[in-house]
Amino acid sequence: MERKRKLSSHPDVKEHLICAICTDIFHDPRNLACGHVFCKKCLDKLNERQLCSPVYGPIIGCPTCRQETILPKSGVNELSRNLPILGLLDQDLLIKRTPTCTEHNQERRDIYCSTCLVYICFKCFQGNHSHHVIKTSNEFLEELSQKTDDAKQRYQVQLKTLENNLLEADLEIQKMRSAKQSIDDEYKAKLEQLNQNRTVRLQSLNKTAKKWESDVAQFKEKGKQFKNNLAIAVPKLECKTLDDLDGEDLKSYVKNVDNVMNLLKTDIGVEQLRLWNKLLVPSAASRPQPGSVPSSSGGTTHQAFQKASPKSVNQPL
Ligand SMILES: [Zn+2]
Ligand SMILES: [Zn+2]
Ligand SMILES: [Zn+2]
Ligand SMILES: [Zn+2]
Incomplete structure (x- = not known):
């Protein structure tokens, strides 16, 4: 948007309006302590690469004479503007960069119409743009430049x-x-230990x-025998009037009683059945050990479990 700035001043003057860093016409010229002048943007770039003195803060070395300038607190922005150069630039640029109006010949288009987004001359403003929002082209360019930077x-x-x-x-x-992975790992490790416990307990039980x-x-078998024997002997005790017994009947009856x-004294082996209850309670070795499964590693758990188990229970029957 910014139109190319050109200088047609006397060559001697022109020479002093050029920045030694960017070799272009000064843009917002700022003074260093040594007296040399550079564009603000050029000094900003230079400042990014400069060292910082522990005593004085940021320091800029002049690219022309190498003399050092201690920067103010807010940096390059606070360096003084070179007003004479600015004056020369304004004068020269105002004349040279503003083209003339095609409708109103010789009138400089140094007004910017914000409504139509065009440069206009004063006569244009008095005509079609009289109710539009306008500003000077310098103001406009400064604002535009700031907006662009922003x-x-x-x-x-x-x-x-x-x-x-x-x-x-x-x-x-x-x-x-x-x-996700750690949930999966933890689950796998627990599952593996559960399977191990299942195998060990089943083997032990089998x-x-x-x-x-x-x-x-x-x-x-014994119980069956017991029942059969009693099934024969017990009925013989029924329907007897004990007072009437005598002789062989009495002998036979007493023997039967x-x-x-004697039959009733027989061990019917209830203890053997109760043994089953003991088998159902898992032994200490095959019971899951609380805290023996580190959630992070499945493999080591397996090995630790194998070592802790009696060797015989892991062998096939
Ligand atoms: Zn420059
Ligand atoms: Zn210098
Ligand atoms: Zn015009
Ligand atoms: Zn307009």
């Missing part, structure tokens, strides 16, 4: 924020993934159960 700065700030946010988003995704089953079979009494 937009660039905001862009940089927002870009940085966005990049930080994107980085944070990646971190959050990473956190979520590792949370081994004892074989002996128990044969004991129970014996118990049942003794027989029944």
Whole structure:
């Protein structure tokens, strides 16, 4: 938008209106302590690369004579403007950079119409643009330049924020993934230990159960015999009038009563059945150990469990 600024002044004057850093016409010229003058934007760039004195704060070395200038608190912005150069620039630029109006010949278009977004001359303003919002072209260009700088700065700030946010988003995704992974790992480790416990307890139980089953079979056989014997002996005690018994009947009856009494003394093996209850309670070795499963590692848990278990229970029967 900014039109190319051109100088047609006397060559000697022109020479003094050029910045030694950017080799262009001064833009907002500022004085250094040594007397040399540079554009504000050029000094800003220079300042970014300068060292900071621990005593005086930021210092700028003059690119022309190397003399150092201690910067004021708010930096380059607080350095004094070179008013003579500004005056020369204003005079020269005002004449040279403002084109003339095509409708009103020879009138300089040094007014900016904010309503129509065009440069106009004073006669244009008196005509079609009389009720429009206007400002001088210098004011407009200064504002536009500031707006542009502002937009660039905001862009940089927002870009940085966005990049930080994107980085944070990646971190959050990473956190979520590792949370999922640790749940999975923990579950696998517990499942593995559960399977181990199941195997050990079943093996232990199966081994004892074989002996128990044969004991129970014996118990049942004995019980059957017991019932059969009593089924014959007990009915003989029924319907007898004891006073009438005598001779062989009495002998036979007394023998039968003794027989029944003897049969009733027989061990019917209830203790063998109760043994089963003991088997149902898991032994200390095969019971799950609280806290023995570190959630982070499944493999070591398995090994630790194997070591803690009696070797015999892990062998197939
Ligand atoms: Zn410059
Ligand atoms: Zn200097
Ligand atoms: Zn005009
Ligand atoms: Zn207008």
